[in-house]
Amino acid sequence: MFYRGDKLREVFLKAKKDRFGIIASNVVFDSAIRGVIQGYEAQRSDGLLQMSSGAVKFAAGDTKDIETGAQMISSMIKIISSQYKNSGVGLHIDHATPNYFDFVVYCIENDLVSSVMIDASKEKFEENIRISQEVVKIAHKHRVLVEGEIGYIKGAEDEIVSDTQLYTSPSEALEYVKKTSIDLFAASVGTNHGVTKGAQITLNLDLIKEIDDLLIANNVETGIVLHGASGLTAKQQIDAIRNGVVKINKDTRYQMEFAKTTQAYWEKEKNAIVKPDNIDEADYTIDKSRFDPRKWLIHSEKAMQAAVEELVQITGSAGKSILL
Numbered sequence: 001m002f003y004r005g006d007k008l009r010e011v012f013l014k015a016k017k018d019r020f021g022i023i024a025s026n027v028v029f030d031s032a033i034r035g036v037i038q039g040y041e042a043q044r045s046d047g048l049l050q051m052s053s054g055a056v057k058f059a060a061g062d063t064k065d066i067e068t069g070a071q072m073i074s075s076m077i078k079i080i081s082s083q084y085k086n087s088g089v090g091l092h093i094d095h096a097t098p099n100y101f102d103f104v105v106y107c108i109e110n111d112l113v114s115s116v117m118i119d120a121s122k123e124k125f126e127e128n129i130r131i132s133q134e135v136v137k138i139a140h141k142h143r144v145l146v147e148g149e150i151g152y153i154k155g156a157e158d159e160i161v162s163d164t165q166l167y168t169s170p171s172e173a174l175e176y177v178k179k180t181s182i183d184l185f186a187a188s189v190g191t192n193h194g195v196t197k198g199a200q201i202t203l204n205l206d207l208i209k210e211i212d213d214l215l216i217a218n219n220v221e222t223g224i225v226l227h228g229a230s231g232l233t234a235k236q237q238i239d240a241i242r243n244g245v246v247k248i249n250k251d252t253r254y255q256m257e258f259a260k261t262t263q264a265y266w267e268k269e270k271n272a273i274v275k276p277d278n279i280d281e282a283d284y285t286i287d288k289s290r291f292d293p294r295k296w297l298i299h300s301e302k303a304m305q306a307a308v309e310e311l312v313q314i315t316g317s318a319g320k321s322i323l324l
């Protein structure tokens with residue numbers, strides 16, 4: 001089923017209490033959405049799907065109209081998830097910078113999303129607080145959750161590029177969370193957006209715990225979010241969850257699974273659409289039974305589903321849906 005913000009809040013409260021992680025999966029198109037939702041359902045795990053500014057532009061087609069794109073992604077998720085009863089999903093806006101403020105408000109007021117991220121981390125600290133407060137005010141009126149961030153997470157994610165890695169300072173985190181009343185806090189603790197390998201990352205897990213402990217001690221406990229988590233090892237993710245992380249973002253991992261599976265299919269089935277050199281033109285016919293998009297896209301869809309199923313087992317959310 002589809003979770004609005006109030007249900008999603010229950011999901012994160014349970015995750016924080018029982019120390020498991022909710023996977024937030026970036027999606028754009030229907031095969032990815034089905035793969036992800038079916039993966040959560042198969043494992044009876046709640047989960048999030050998230051859309052970036054680039055995703056909504058792509059979904060709209062040539063117009064790149066972000067409101068149309070968001071309507072389309074949200075509708076697909078609501079309709080597909082309505083078939084399932086053993087798990088629920090929410091829809092989140094990933095990394096909305098201040099220039100997407102009106103878009104965020106549009107999605108909240110039109111009931112398209114369960115949660116939003118306002119990423120004003122490139123602004124001055126005081127300005128970040130002010131913008132985040134504004135988003136929280138509107139979102140909470142509609143019971144939509146808000147994720148905020150301070151510091152930079154290195155790498156390129158969609159339209160956001162950052163060359164620097166700034167570890168989050170716990171005292172700034174406390175001030176930010178206190179002043180903004182955000183529900184989810186994205187901490188910069190050494191992960192990278194994009195393609196990375198776990199072993200190369202200097203993940204500061206103690207910093208997550210330090211931030212979480214400080215927020216708890218000040219009665220402003222929030223869920224901590226780990227961005228750029230595609231390259232992390234299973235152990236790194238489990239340790240991060242133990243230290244207070246409740247939302248783990250995944251994008252690159254799915255893109256790799258999708259591309260790899262499509263590539264493997266066409267490497268094997270190339271002659272369905274391309275005549276091999278050793279066959280005469282007269283003896284060759286293309287093979288619709290193999291190039292029909294449904295025939296090859298399904299493999300990538302299932303590969304994404306398998307990735308989701310593996311991830312929710314690692315983060316411990318399998319079998320923990322609030323619906324069970």
Ligand SMILES: [Zn+2]
Nearest residue numbers: 095157227228
């Ligand atoms: Zn991110």
